[in-house]
Amino acid sequence: MDPRAVQTPPPPAADAGDEPRDARVVKEILHSVGLKKGDYEPAVVQQFLILAYRYAGGVLVDALAYADHAGRGAVLDADDVRLAILSNATFFPQLPSREVRLSVPSSPGFSLLFLDCKFVIT
Secondary structure, eight states, X not given: OOTTOOOOOOOOOSSGGGOOHHHHHHHHHHHHTTOOGGGSOHHHHHHXXXXXXXXXXXXXXHHHHHHHHTTOTTOOOHHHHHHHHHHTGGGSOOOOOHXXXXXXXXXXXXXXXXXXXXXXXX
């Protein structure tokens, strides 16, 4: 089995009493931001679960690689997990340096757009 392969969550149960705890937690999170049951499709819960499982699984696979590189085999510690999370921090890009921001407007055919602390080079 590929160590990078991450299992997807089980399909939604037919009966609410049989609903997995993680699905209930996602629904509670959606409810906490003001969304009621009819405000989103049932597939939204499944998509959030898949995202969470893939992200957590990827972080743990990376943390295991860091622990193995440190000579600890499959024994994880908090620093391995922190490093794995930081290495996966591409979800939160940083703004380009001042030099890049100043050079882009002078480059023909390029423009730099700032949207809520995210940047796009077009």
